[in-house]
Amino acid sequence: MLATLVAIASGCLAAYYLIWRQWESQRLQALAAASGCQAPKILPNQWLRPFGLDKLGKVVEAEKKSRYPLLMLEEHERHGDTYAQYGGGLYTIITRDPVVIREVLARQFKYFDVGSARAGCVRPLIGDSIFTQDGKPWDHSRKLLAPLIRRPTLSPLRLRSRRPSRRRRCDPGQSQRPPFDLTFSVITEFLLGPAASTSSAEGKAFAEFFNTAFKWISKRERLKAFYWLIDGWEFRASCRRARGLVEGIIRRTQQFIDDSGSMEDRIALFRLMKDDNDIGEIRDQFMNLLLAGRDTSGSLLCWCMYVLAHERSLLGRLRAEVGEILDGRLPTKEDFGKMKLLGQFVCEVLRLFPPVPINGRLCNADTTLPRGGGPTGDSPILCPKGTLICFSAYAVQTDKSLWDNADKFDVARWSTERSLTDRITDWTYQPFIGGPRKCLGGEHPTLYTF
Numbered sequence: 501m502l503a504t505l506v507a508i509a510s511g512c513l514a515a516y517y518l519i520w521r522q523w524e525s526q527r528l529q530a531l532a533a534a535s536g537c538q539a540p541k542i543l544p545n546q547w548l549r550p551f552g553l554d555k556l557g558k559v560v561e562a563e564k565k566s567r568y569p570l571l572m573l574e575e576h577e578r579h580g581d582t583y584a585q586y587g588g589g590l591y592t593i594i595t596r597d598p599v600v601i602r603e604v605l606a607r608q609f610k611y612f613d614v615g616s617a618r619a620g621c622v623r624p625l626i627g628d629s630i631f632t633q634d635g636k637p638w639d640h641s642r643k644l645l646a647p648l649i650r651r652p653t654l655s656p657l658r659l660r661s662r663r664p665s666r667r668r669r670c671d672p673g674q675s676q677r678p679p680f681d682l683t684f685s686v687i688t689e690f691l692l693g694p695a696a697s698t699s700s701a702e703g704k705a706f707a708e709f710f711n712t713a714f715k716w717i718s719k720r721e722r723l724k725a726f727y728w729l730i731d732g733w734e735f736r737a738s739c740r741r742a743r744g745l746v747e748g749i750i751r752r753t754q755q756f757i758d759d760s761g762s763m764e765d766r767i768a769l770f771r772l773m774k775d776d777n778d779i780g781e782i783r784d785q786f787m788n789l790l791l792a793g794r795d796t797s798g799s800l801l802c803w804c805m806y807v808l809a810h811e812r813s814l815l816g817r818l819r820a821e822v823g824e825i826l827d828g829r830l831p832t833k834e835d836f837g838k839m840k841l842l843g844q845f846v847c848e849v850l851r852l853f854p855p856v857p858i859n860g861r862l863c864n865a866d867t868t869l870p871r872g873g874g875p876t877g878d879s880p881i882l883c884p885k886g887t888l889i890c891f892s893a894y895a896v897q898t899d900k901s902l903w904d905n906a907d908k909f910d911v912a913r914w915s916t917e918r919s920l921t922d923r924i925t926d927w928t929y930q931p932f933i934g935g936p937r938k939c940l941g942g943e944h945p946t947l948y949t950f
């Protein structure tokens with residue numbers, strides 16, 4: 501009797517599923533037809549098609565060899581500006597078409613989320629805030645943080661000047677550590693003030709726990725939707741301890757923040773700490789900003805040094821420019837406007853070596869995108885709810901059809917007054933992305949590099 505009931509229930513469920521699938525498919529076909537959509541080029545998967553595990557394996561392998569952006573570029577050159585494939589369980593549209601990217605990040609912003617995988621991957625360390633949220637919670641965080649970080653009176657230049665220690669600079673096995681340690685301490689102090697200095701024992705311990713947790717996060721990110729497979733005691737303990745230490749630092753800072761507001765121009769999160777907000781919220785806002793700003797600025801510094809090691813004459817010209825404008829004193833914000841060559845140099849480094857070379861968005865409603873379909877790729881394409889859009893600033897910024905001598909490092913391409921504005925406007929240059937979610941800290945890259 502029970503077996504019969506189970507069989508009937510299973511049959512009903514299966515029938516319901518098939519009817520629903522049919523109905524869904526007809527609805528999507530109608531939407532596609534109404535917008536003149538054609539299918540994009542869909543790359544076949546070798547095995548386990550619905551999960552796209554072969555594609556995921558290829559990505560993981562490329563990331564291990566630090567050549568994921570190069571893989572994306574090669575695939576675009578082989579398959580076109582926009583194509584589709586199943587990857588890591590998701591139907592994925594992969595694009596380097598600026599028109600499609602603008603549609604996703606700006607024109608149809610509300611239909612594209614950062615998605616739950618990003619949040620799940622990093623939440624144990626940074627909690628929930630601007631970097632991981634979507635919809636109303638994101639809007640709240642953005643409105644809260646944007647005015648704090650972009651205050652005209654606030655300047656990271658007020659931080660005392662710092663250099664990596666001589667011992668670290670000489671350690672060849674740790675060539676990437678000094679820039680990342682430097683940006684870690686600059687951003688931490690910029691956001692929380694001197695009490696968070698990473699030269700204190702507490703600050704050092706925080707940096708250690710944060711870095712350990714971050715190594716785990718990098719591995720989790722590689723697995724996309726399957727990030728949860730990478731977990732462990734060390735990861736959880738480092739996250740817990742890093743979060744605990746930050747709370748201690750925030751409490752201490754709150755004690756010496758007084759009503760006179762004397763520290764307001766030296767601590768970006770001053771208002772947040774002063775207004776008696778929940779300590780957990782302040783901690784998460786800070787951790788999100790640190791995660792968003794530390795590696796990006798550190799990576800920019802590394803690439804600047806890499807380029808300068810190869811372009812010795814450019815180094816000489818940059819030294820001459822900076823020396824002439826500053827004449828031995830520390831710079832002001834206005835000085836950076838005068839350092840034309842330095843600005844062009846940073847633009848070109850960010851073009852060839854964008855710190856966020858690949859990015860993604862998850863579609864939250866059935867919609868269409870203006871290009872990528874049909875034999876020429878000029879027709880609109882259908883983008884059903886649940887589609888992952890993967891786009892690469894690196895592939896756009898090194899696209900030979902958009903840039904003359906795309907592979908060549910050439911500061912002169914930024915020498916005319918409008919070159920940067922024009923490139924940002926037509927979305928062919930997007931190291932800080934664009935649209936409502938564009939980088940909050942990316943207004944003064946020259947300043948960070950200095």
Ligand code: HEM
Nearest residue numbers: 630792793796797800855856931932933937939940941942
């Ligand atoms: C060279 C340095 C930097 C680069 C290239 C860079 C690049 C980016 C990019 C591409 C995004 C978009 C990420 C996404 O939505 O998927 C982003 C977002 C963000 N960045 Fe930066 N960033 C830099 C420095 C900073 C700094 C120093 C801070 C803050 C102290 C910062 C704060 C943020 C925040 C808060 C977001 C999230 C904005 C939102 O979702 O509304 N960034 N950045």
